[in-house]
Amino acid sequence: MTLRIAVAGGTGQAGSEAVRVARERGHDVVVLARSAGVDLVTGRGARDALVGVDVVIDASGVSPGDDPTAFHQAVTRTLTETGKDAGIRHLVVLSIVGCDRAAGYPLYAGKVAQEQATQASGIPFTIARTTQFHEFATLIWRMGKRGPLHFAPRMRSQPVAVREVGEHLVHLAEGEPLQRAPEFAGPREESVLDMVRAYAKAAGGGPVLPVRMGGEFGRAQRDGSLLPGPHAKLGHQTYAEWISALG
Numbered sequence: 001m002t003l004r005i006a007v008a009g010g011t012g013q014a015g016s017e018a019v020r021v022a023r024e025r026g027h028d029v030v031v032l033a034r035s036a037g038v039d040l041v042t043g044r045g046a047r048d049a050l051v052g053v054d055v056v057i058d059a060s061g062v063s064p065g066d067d068p069t070a071f072h073q074a075v076t077r078t079l080t081e082t083g084k085d086a087g088i089r090h091l092v093v094l095s096i097v098g099c100d101r102a103a104g105y106p107l108y109a110g111k112v113a114q115e116q117a118t119q120a121s122g123i124p125f126t127i128a129r130t131t132q133f134h135e136f137a138t139l140i141w142r143m144g145k146r147g148p149l150h151f152a153p154r155m156r157s158q159p160v161a162v163r164e165v166g167e168h169l170v171h172l173a174e175g176e177p178l179q180r181a182p183e184f185a186g187p188r189e190e191s192v193l194d195m196v197r198a199y200a201k202a203a204g205g206g207p208v209l210p211v212r213m214g215g216e217f218g219r220a221q222r223d224g225s226l227l228p229g230p231h232a233k234l235g236h237q238t239y240a241e242w243i244s245a246l247g
């Protein structure tokens with residue numbers, strides 16, 4: 001059945017993949033992003049954009065300077081209040097595996113707040129938690145630069161291809177609301193330090209040194225709290241395959 005699917009954050013890493021997959025599968029797709037004329041924090045443009053929409057995929061994410069909790073609460077309020085008036089049947093929310101196990105970390109507090117606001121909204125929903133995308137290594141590479149050196153945490157992750165996250169989100173949007181979808185992760189566990197080192201090598205960069213992160217988030221990175229559980233659905237592309245495809 002052809003659906004009208006709105007993708008919040010449809011220009012971002014995961015959202016643009018969901019848009020691509022949904023269009024390939026013949027759905028009618030609406031992009032909700034500031035660059036497409038819709039601000040989901042203020043609500044500007046949302047009412048017109050949601051007319052006739054059956055399902056919303058929320059793959060929005062913060063910009064530098066945003067408070068993650070305030071951001072996700074405002075976006076969820078816009079999507080659910082405006083969405084109710086528009087008659088949407090299903091809200092699929094992209095979240096993060098283990099976010100509730102390190103909710104002292106502001107970004108994860110924002111994801112927990114987003115999940116809670118979704119659950120309280122009264123709109124049938126599916127929360128889709130995934131692990132870090134392979135591109136996470138490039139983020140750490142950029143953020144961990146101090147002068148000529150790069151640092152990366154000793155973190156356990158089971159990274160997933162963002163292309164497959166897009167397929168997963170559209171598959172969920174086509175189905176009935178599940179409240180909680182099985183976690184979605186890549187095919188195997190990796191060391192984030194080794195991932196960043198492999199990226200640095202591929203990008204012609206220098207050495208990457210380990211850094212020990214403090215606090216609850218540092219502990220969660222090291223102790224496996226951010227890994228998927230035994231019932232997770234696994235994608236196919238490995239991190240090594242992703243690196244090879246960078247060319």
Ligand SMILES: NC(=O)c1ccc[n+]([C@@H]2O[C@H](COP(=O)([O-])OP(=O)(O)OC[C@H]3O[C@@H](n4cnc5c(N)ncnc54)[C@H](OP(=O)(O)O)[C@@H]3O)[C@@H](O)[C@H]2O)c1
Pocket residue numbers: 008009010011012013014015032033034035036038039040041042059060061062063094095096097111130131132133136
């Ligand atoms: N990156 C990961 O490894 C990972 C893993 C699992 C889950 N997640 C979660 O998945 C979500 C998407 O992550 P991502 O890395 O794909 O994000 P991203 O690339 O940073 O994209 C963020 C998207 O949100 C939109 N956006 C930001 N502010 C907006 C606003 N006020 N109104 C409307 N749209 C707005 C942006 O478009 P405009 O700038 O044009 O508005 C963009 O399309 C995030 O919530 C993240 O926590 C990420």
